[in-house]
Amino acid sequence: IEEAAAEQVKNNILVEDARTGLSVDALKRAISNNLFYVQGKYPEIATRNDYFMAISYAVRDRMLQRWTSSVRQYISGKNKIVSYLSAEYLLGPHLANNLINLDIYSQMEQAVKELGFSLDWLIDKEVEPGLGNGGLGRLAACYMDSLASLEVPAIGYGIRYQFGIFEQAISDGWQVEDTDNWLRRGNPWEIARREISYDVKLGGHVQRYIDEKGKLINNWIPGWVVKGVAYDTPILGYKVNTANTLRLWKSEAPRTFDFQSFNAGEYSNAVNQKIICENISKVLYPNDEQIEGKKLRLQQQYFFVSCSLQDMINIHLRSGDKIENFYEKFVVQLNDTHPSIGIAEMMRLLLDVHRMEWDDAWKVTTKTFAYTNHTLLPEALETWDLELFASVLPRHLDIIYEINKRFLVDVTLKFFGNHQKIDSLSLIGEGRRKYIKMANLASVGSFAINGVASLHTELLKKTVLKDWYEFSPEKFSNKTNGVTPRRWMVLSNPQLTKLITSKIGDTWIKHLEELKGLEKYAEDPEFQQAWMEVKLEQKKKLTRKIHGTLGMIVNPESLFDIQVKRIHEYKRQHLNVLHIITLYNRIKRNPDIDIVPRTFIFAGKSAPGYRKAKLIIKLINAVGKVVNNDPDVKDRLKVVFYPNYNVTNAQKIYPAADLSEQISTAGKEASGTGNMKLSLNGALTVGTLDGANVEIRECVGEENFFLFGLTADEVEKTKSEGYRPWEYYKNNKYLREVIDQINDGYFSQLDQLIFKELTDSLLYDDQFMVLADYQSYVEIQDKIDEAFRDKSNWARMSILNTARMGKFSSDRSIREYCNEIWKVESVPVELIDPSKTS
Ligand code: H2P
Numbered sequence: 001i002e003e004a005a006a007e008q009v010k011n012n013i014l015v016e017d018a019r020t021g022l023s024v025d026a027l028k029r030a031i032s033n034n035l036f037y038v039q040g041k042y043p044e045i046a047t048r049n050d051y052f053m054a055i056s057y058a059v060r061d062r063m064l065q066r067w068t069s070s071v072r073q074y075i076s077g078k079n080k081i082v083s084y085l086s087a088e089y090l091l092g093p094h095l096a097n098n099l100i101n102l103d104i105y106s107q108m109e110q111a112v113k114e115l116g117f118s119l120d121w122l123i124d125k126e127v128e129p130g131l132g133n134g135g136l137g138r139l140a141a142c143y144m145d146s147l148a149s150l151e152v153p154a155i156g157y158g159i160r161y162q163f164g165i166f167e168q169a170i171s172d173g174w175q176v177e178d179t180d181n182w183l184r185r186g187n188p189w190e191i192a193r194r195e196i197s198y199d200v201k202l203g204g205h206v207q208r209y210i211d212e213k214g215k216l217i218n219n220w221i222p223g224w225v226v227k228g229v230a231y232d233t234p235i236l237g238y239k240v241n242t243a244n245t246l247r248l249w250k251s252e253a254p255r256t257f258d259f260q261s262f263n264a265g266e267y268s269n270a271v272n273q274k275i276i277c278e279n280i281s282k283v284l285y286p287n288d289e290q291i292e293g294k295k296l297r298l299q300q301q302y303f304f305v306s307c308s309l310q311d312m313i314n315i316h317l318r319s320g321d322k323i324e325n326f327y328e329k330f331v332v333q334l335n336d337t338h339p340s341i342g343i344a345e346m347m348r349l350l351l352d353v354h355r356m357e358w359d360d361a362w363k364v365t366t367k368t369f370a371y372t373n374h375t376l377l378p379e380a381l382e383t384w385d386l387e388l389f390a391s392v393l394p395r396h397l398d399i400i401y402e403i404n405k406r407f408l409v410d411v412t413l414k415f416f417g418n419h420q421k422i423d424s425l426s427l428i429g430e431g432r433r434k435y436i437k438m439a440n441l442a443s444v445g446s447f448a449i450n451g452v453a454s455l456h457t458e459l460l461k462k463t464v465l466k467d468w469y470e471f472s473p474e475k476f477s478n479k480t481n482g483v484t485p486r487r488w489m490v491l492s493n494p495q496l497t498k499l500i501t502s503k504i505g506d507t508w509i510k511h512l513e514e515l516k517g518l519e520k521y522a523e524d525p526e527f528q529q530a531w532m533e534v535k536l537e538q539k540k541k542l543t544r545k546i547h548g549t550l551g552m553i554v555n556p557e558s559l560f561d562i563q564v565k566r567i568h569e570y571k572r573q574h575l576n577v578l579h580i581i582t583l584y585n586r587i588k589r590n591p592d593i594d595i596v597p598r599t600f601i602f603a604g605k606s607a608p609g610y611r612k613a614k615l616i617i618k619l620i621n622a623v624g625k626v627v628n629n630d631p632d633v634k635d636r637l638k639v640v641f642y643p644n645y646n647v648t649n650a651q652k653i654y655p656a657a658d659l660s661e662q663i664s665t666a667g668k669e670a671s672g673t674g675n676m677k678l679s680l681n682g683a684l685t686v687g688t689l690d691g692a693n694v695e696i697r698e699c700v701g702e703e704n705f706f707l708f709g710l711t712a713d714e715v716e717k718t719k720s721e722g723y724r725p726w727e728y729y730k731n732n733k734y735l736r737e738v739i740d741q742i743n744d745g746y747f748s749q750l751d752q753l754i755f756k757e758l759t760d761s762l763l764y765d766d767q768f769m770v771l772a773d774y775q776s777y778v779e780i781q782d783k784i785d786e787a788f789r790d791k792s793n794w795a796r797m798s799i800l801n802t803a804r805m806g807k808f809s810s811d812r813s814i815r816e817y818c819n820e821i822w823k824v825e826s827v828p829v830e831l832i833d834p835s836k837t838s
Contacts, residue, residue, distance in 0.1 A: 001106050019061040020834070022104050027111035030058035049185055051117065052095075052125040055108070056188035059098050060234075067234035067243035069832045074153040075315060080328065080824045082147060082154040082817075083312055085305060085342060086335035088137030088284070089144070089158050089246065092647030093126040094189045094233075096491050101149075101236040127182050128648050130164030131248075133287040133605075134566040135673050136374050138647070139452075140335055142673070142810040145484040148237030148244045149510065150814055151826040157308035159300060160190075160231045160248035163283040168605045168644045173621030177608050179283075189233050190248075196230035198310040199254060200303050206395050218352055220395040226277040227254045228307035238486050238510060241829040249307045251280035286607045287566060298341075298384055298392050305342040309349060323354045327367035331822045334371045334446065337382045337438040343369055343445030344396040347403070352395070358402070370448035370821050372479070373439070374670050376459055377570065386434035400427055400436060407444050414471065424467045443468045443475075448821045450479045453671035453692040459712065479817055480695055481671040482810035485512050488677045492651035495534045496681065500802075503527070513806030518799055528795035535658070535682060535798070542601075542656035546640055552628070554638045558597035559788050562678065563661035564645055564653055567606040567613040570668040574616050574758065575770045576600070576661055577623055579781055581738045583637060584627050596785045597636045603645035603653065615758045617641065622747040622755075650674075654681045658794075659784060662687035663777065665768040667712030669693075676808040682798040684787075686780060688773070692808070700804045704797045706787075708780040709773040718772060725766035728774065735774050739763070 002023060016023075018030050034054035035041050041050045074081055099105040109119045132138060140156065147154040166177040203223025211217050228249040235244045253274040279296065280303050309332075316329045334340050343365060350361035375381070390397045404427040415421040427444065429435040443449055443465065451457030457478035461469040469476055490497050490509055500508065504517035521527040539556040546552055563576050580600055586593055602620050606613035624639030642649060660678035662669075662685050669691035679685055679696055687693040688709040697705040710718065729736055743759050745752045762770055788794055806812075818824050 001110055004106070020065060022062070022102075022107060024107050024110045024114065027058060027104070027108055028114060030061065031055050031111065031115060034058055048122070048125055052122050053186065053188050055112065055122055056095055056126075059095065059102065059104075059108075060188060062102055062104070063098060063234045063236055063243055065831055065834055066236065066241050066829065067245070068834075069241060070153075070243050070829045071245065072832060073827065073829050075319065077827065079153045079827045080822070081315075081330050082152060082822055082824055083308065083330050083332045084140065084143065084147075084154060084156045084335060085308060085332055085339035086137070086140040086156065086158050087301060087304070087338035088132030088335075089129075089140045089156065089248075090132030090134070090137035090647060091129050091141045091144075091233075091246075092487060092651070093123070093128045095126050096123045097145075097487055098189075098236055100486055100490055101145075101238045103239050126648075127185065128646055129182050129187070130180050130646055131158065131161050131284060133165055133284070135671070136336060139481055139673060139810075141647075142482065142484040142487075143814055144235045144244065144246060145238075145486060146482070146810040146814040148235050148242045149240060149484075149486070150811060150818070151237060151240050151242045151828050152244075152814065152818060152824055153827055154244045155312075156235070156244070156246040157304065157311075158246070158248050159281050159284075159304045160250045161281060161284045162250075162278075165284055165286065165605065165646075166608065170617070170621060170641060170643050173618045173625070175606055175608075175614050175617045190231045191233075193230040193232055193247075196311070197252075198228050198307045199225050200228055200251075200306045201225055202299060202302070202392055204394065206398060218395060218398065220348075220352070224273075224276075225254050226280055226303065227252045228303060230307075230311070241831055243829075247308070247311070249281065249304050251277055251303055253277040286605075286609075295388055295392060298389065301338055302341050302345070302393060302396075305339045306345050308339075309342060309345055313349060313354075323350065323356065324360065324364065326364050330368060331824065332369050333817070333822070334369060334442055336372065336374045337442050340371065340382075340438045340442035340445075341393070341396065343441055344393075344399045344403070346445075347399050348395055351399075362403075362406075365445055366447055369442075369446040370450070371442040371446040372450050372452065373456075373460055373465065374452055376456065376464055376668065376670060378464065381464065382438040383429060383435045384438065386428070386436060389436050397436075400441065403441075403444060404428060411471065421467050421470075425471060439464070440468075447475065448477065449475045450477050450821070451670065452479065452481045453695060454478050454480060455667075455689070455694050455712065456670040456691060459667060477820060479813055479821075480692060480807075481673050481676070482808050482813035483673050483676045483680070484810045485509055485680070487647075487651070488654065488680060493534075493538065493655040493681055495537055496655065496802075499530055499534055508806075510811065511806075512809035512811065515803050515806050518803035522796045522799040522803065525792065528792055528799065531682070531799055532791065532795050535656075538655035539658075542652055545652055546601075546642065549642065550640065552638070552640060554599045554640060555597055555635060558599045558636075558638070559658050559784075560601060560656050561598050561659045561661065562601045562653060562657040562683070563663070564601070564603040564642075564650060565672075565674050567604045567616055568610075569612055569616075569768050571664050572768060572770055572773075573602060573604070574619065574762075575663055575773065575777055576602070577616075577619055578735070578738050578770070578774055579778055580623055580627065580637065580639060581741060582734055582778055583781075584623075584630075584633065585734070585737060585741075587633055587636065588630075591632045591634075595636060596788050599638045599640060601640045601642060601653065601657075603642040603649060605645060612758055612761065615755060619742070619747070619755055619758065626747050650677075654678055654683075657681065657683035658788070658798075659683060660685045660687075662690070662693050663709070663773075664688060664690045665770075665773075666690045666710055666715050668768065676805065679801045680805045680808065682802045684784075684794075684797055684801060686777075686784060695807070696805075699807055700801050704800050704804075706780045706784055708776040710769060710776075715769055718769070723766070723769070723772065725769075725771040726763055728771040729763055732775060734778070735771065 031054050034057045039050045112119045144156050164180040167180050169176050201222030204221045207219040231248045233246040312330050346365045350356040411425050427440045451460045508514035543556045654677050657678050660683040662675040666688045671692040686706040689711050742755050748754045
């Protein structure tokens with residue numbers, strides 16, 4: 001270890017002192033120092049959290065040289081910077097990740113051990129920032145990791161929510177939500193930049209007049225103003241000098257007290273203003289919450305986008321360049337429509353603040369933005385009621401009308417007389433009430449539009465963005481999602497990482513396609529055995545975790561069948577449950593039946609207001625209660641609902657999976673990224689031809705993937721011909737038995753009402769084709785049962801899955817964005833010597 005540290009010192013740092021040294025001794029000194037001088041504690045009275053903070057500050061110190069060096073180089077240089085605008089970042093805990101990316105994991109492990117602790121014990125202490133709902137926020141985090149690892153200058157902008165995604169507990173089988181107070185013990189990874197703040201106007205009205213030069217002036221007189229303060233988190237690249245910035249905005253009142261009201265004796269009025277302003281960055285909205293009419297959500301979106309654009313313009317102008325060249329300094333990626341108000345805000349800043357002419361401003365704007373779409377579900381495409389919008393952003397409404405007016409002239413020329421097309425492309429929707437279509441705003445103002453998997457992009461072109469594709473096909477491209485192998489292998493599965501590295505070296509961590517090198521060992525019995533031993537070890541770890549959390553005993557030799565993701569009808573956790581009940585019924589009919597023992601593990605949160613999703617959680621737990629306790633089952637089936645799914649828990653679950661459930665209705669899951677992490681960790685997939693499953697199957701080989709179900713085309717065809725789920729129920733006696741059992745209260749102590757909403761929706765509506773796919777799902781599960789019995793063949797398939805997942809690294813995705821959309825290049829960072837900066 002010490003030799004390695006000495007080698008690193010040579011390569012990575014310019015001075016060896018308490019804040020930069022990488023040797024075990026330097027790290028020990030740094031931790032003790034921080035404990036004393038930062039935490040104000042000495043060992044006898046220090047808590048676990050004190051140690052966690054002390055070690056985190058020691059790590060952060062070592063990141064700062066890279067970070068300041070990166071910032072200096074980007075700002076002063078002529079490099080183009082990627083600006084990623086996202087309302088969500090699901091980063092996961094930082095400590096272990098930073099140790100890996102700094103390449104000081106083993107030294108730190110040793111240092112902490114010599115101080116009398118275990119590093120794992122401290123790593124487990126970290127509370128993760130849950131600033132996202134699921135895949136979309138986690139993708140943003142993977143992309144930040146890859147941008148830094150590829151040494152691409154980038155800033156991620158978002159919101160520093162005081163409360164992240166709620167914490168989930170299960171009580172009597174139901175989800176209950178608790179606030180996520182992630183900042184309660186402090187956050188050692190962020191640096192408050194109180195000097196970097198911007199005012200954001202809200203509400204009010206627009207005053208129009210002609211100035212002395214005869215120019216029309218639009219003066220926005222706001223109803224109120226809120227201040228955004230920057231909080232920066234350095235994001236390290238893997239074994240490089242680059243550390244990019246994640247800049248999250250916190251909302252505050254411009255002045256803490258309104259002294260006028262205070263003096264007049266209106267104490268509560270004065271304090272109120274502060275509370276109203278702070279509310280904006282208070283809490284993350286859970287997905288699928290009906291956001292219609294949620295003024296605060298629009299305020300949140302505008303707040304962070306306005307701060308971010310003002311910040312970028314500031315950085316650009318400070319470099320001495322002209323505003324007209326903004327798009328040469330920054331390219332802005334919109335992570336879904338949430339930040340798409342940025343297009344109108346950019347226009348406002350250029351027109352009203354920088355006094356540009358419309359055409360020039362529009363040119364800059366449309367050369368700046370690019371838009372990623374993440375969903376085909378029509379209800380997830382954001383719209384804002386026009387009146388509500390006007391009450392928050394009156395000036396932006398004018399601008400949107402003007403953009404629309406000019407745009408529809410072009411549309412009319414192209415689609416002469418086609419009113420359907422004009423209506424569909426218009427930025428304003430004309431229902432009972434008028435509304436603004438944010439996907440249309442994003443599409444008209446961006447020079448590039450992409451989907452997140454091949455199938456998704458193709459469906460976008462055929463459905464929700466069909467008319468946009470016809471209008472400007474050149475804007476469209478596909479960028480299949482990816483995941484970072486640093487967090488999802490090196491960090492969460494160190495044993496498998498070691499085994500792989502022992503065969504093919506460690507360069508695959510930066511070049512995931514090199515995993516191909518494992519293919520030649522797939523048939524090797526010795527390697528197969530080592531591979532399955534690692535898997536078993538991971539399963540045992542999860543087994544202990546399940547026991548510690550739920551008090552349940554599960555068999556690590558059983559097939560670990562895993563479905564972890566947000567709970568949603570389209571993701572079809574209930575289809576999985578129907579299969580579990582089918583197996584249970586087989587055992588009940590024939591208690592000696594020979595079936596492969598399985599442990600079904602579910603985890604995921606439901607949006608608090610989404611009744612049917614919550615009912616699915618209850619159903620999983622209700623079925624679990626019966627199945628897990630029935631003596632006839634003899635522990636051959638176990639159903640586990642692991643509570644509070646987040647990045648921390650995901651890291652423990654993925655490595656233990658034998659089977660990955662990716663069973664969404666074809667055409668509904670844009671991509672999926674859990675599917676990638678599971679397969680990378682050697683799980684086999686049971687899945688539909690949906691999202692990235694299609695590409696995963698192409699890569700791993702169809703013989704190593706368990707396919708079932710209708711295709712997206714078949715789903716549409718079945719629906720258009722008049723889908724009658726009842727028929728499937730009537731004609732399939734096993735399916736009928738399962739549904740009847742749920743309805744008769746078999747799993748709910750004879751309560752026949754509790755699941756009625758769910759079963760009724762399956763029988764009479766079944767938007768997501770659960771009943772249509774049931775038989776094919778059960779059949780493929782029987783094949784899986786058979787396949788799992790052949791241990792050597794299963795091991796071979798598992799190895800091949802990992803070996804062929806190279807495409808799904810977020811490094812590959814980011815390279816594609818860089819080359820094909822952003823046109824940016826890597827900029828290796830030169831370190832500043834901190835001793836020579838004064
Ligand atoms: C969403 C999509 C996923 C996609 C992810 C990232 C919104 O995530 O549904 O299919 O992989 O974005 O592009 P999620 O359902 O996990 O919230």
